[in-house]
Amino acid sequence: MSYTFTCWSCKKDTEKEDKIFRTDHCPHCYAAMKSCMNCSYYDAYAHNECKEPMAEYTKDKERANFCDYFKCGTNAAEGPNAAEIAKAKLDALFKK
Incomplete structure (x- = not known):
């Protein structure tokens, strides 16, 4: 099974053929994949x-860990969250 992995640090895509292990790193920026x-x-x-x-x-969310619940996917680290989007809309609405 092949899938595309997007690094949280450099935002570049990498093709992965198998499971992500604790020792895997992004080939572009060397950030830990299993973090x-x-x-x-x-x-x-x-x-x-x-x-x-x-x-x-x-403690350190950027370093590799042994978490059994790790599930690679889209997360809050990738972009603005709902609170930031709502604040931007309110600022635009009440702009002087």
């Missing part, structure tokens, strides 16, 4: 910055 920042459960506003309630706390 909280690349996980679909990452949420800067959630408890422990993770939407998975059973996951153990990880």
Whole structure:
């Protein structure tokens, strides 16, 4: 099974053929692939910055970890979140 992996750090795509391991790094910027920042459960506003309630706390979200719940996917680290979008819309609405 092949899929496209997008790095949270450099935003470049990489084709992956198999599972992401703790030792895997982005070939473009060498950022850790199996990190909280690349996980679909990452949420800067959630408890422990993770939407998975059973996951153990990880101090450094940018470093590789041993999390059993890691799921590669789109996350909050990729772009503006809902709060930022709503604030921008309100600012535009009430602009003087």
